[in-house]
Amino acid sequence: MPLPFLLCIVLLCLASGSVQARTVYRCVQGNTVSMATAPEPGSRCTPKEIDDSAVQAPNLWGNMGVFSGTLYEREQDGRLVYSTRNLPGSTVYLKFTVATPPGEPAHEGLGRVGAAQLAPHARQFKAAAKATGVDDAWLRAIAHAESNFDAAAVSPKGAQGVMQLMPETARDYGVVDPLSAAQSIDGGARHMRELLRRYNGDRVLAAAAYNAGIGAVTRYKGVPPYAETLAYVDKVMALYARYREAMGIRTEVPAR
Incomplete structure (x- = not known):
């Protein structure tokens, strides 16, 4: 069993909650991140409710490489x-090593991650970020993975433009010309805003839904097990x- 999932399961076993779902808190203080079974004093903590029957435990850390x-x-x-x-008054419960997603190489068709x-x-990304509140670095990461910023990109499945919007998604957000960089980025940003709201700011689930659809994330109660x-x-x-680093x-980084 992958160690990030093992640690998450340990936290779930220790966390309070119903039989069907438990809550783990992702706590940020400065630029350090920790996982906890209760909100930490002095940290900004986001509750992550995890279904006990989920196909896989989520990676709540982010992309931090391997750390102990x-x-x-x-x-x-x-x-x-x-x-x-x-924190003050703490005693050691257990030691762990976590291997968070390194991000490359990605599957065939997406290629390697590449530089920011x-x-x-x-200008379009800055405007969309300001209008929607979705941060510029996240929108750029999506566009980079989707089209490598190619406004004329069209996928075999019919996704179009910089943000690779499917025709029905483009219509939902009033995108008249999906090959217009400005319209695509604006529509993609508004779509991503709704996904982040749906998943309470969970970027992993939002990205999964952007790729596989909300229905798949709902059906599998988490990231769908599609390669x-x-x-x-x-x-x-x-x-x-x-992109965060470049900007x-x-x-x-993990808390100590």
């Missing part, structure tokens, strides 16, 4: 809680880290 850490136990509000951050490209359609989608999610997360945004 510690799961700590401490008392908070009269009960035992667990976290990968060493900040020049293509820069293309699994590789696509890895690639987008790797690209997101590269001078601090990259998240």
Whole structure:
């Protein structure tokens, strides 16, 4: 069993929740990330409800390579809680090593991840990010994986433009000319905003739904076990880290 999933399962076993679903918190403090069974004091924590019957446990870390850490136990509000951050009063519960998605090589057809490209359609991405609140680096990562910024790209399945919108998706967002870079990026950004809202900001699930569709994510209660989608999610997360770095945004690292 992959170690990220094993650690997630340990956290799920320790977390409180119903028989069907449990909650793990992804906590960010500065640019450090930890996983916990309860919100951590001093951190910005996002609850991630995970279905016990999900096909696979999700990677909540992001793209951080291989790292070793510690799961700590401490008392908070009269009960035992667990976290990968060493907070006051913590004692060591177990040691772990996590191999988060490296992002390359991706599956055939997507190619290698490649370097960040900040020049293509820069004005359009900035405008779409401002209009939708979806950050520029994430939109660029999607466009890079989808079309490599080619406004004239058309896939064998009929997806078109920079953001590779399917015809029905383009219609849903009022995209008249899917081969217009501005319209495609605007429509793709609005579509991504809705996916992030649907999945409570979970980028992994949003990327999976962008690739495989909302129905597939619902059916499998998580990232669908399709080789293309699994590789696509890895690639987008790797690209997101590269675009954040290229744009001078601090990259998240595991808490100690």
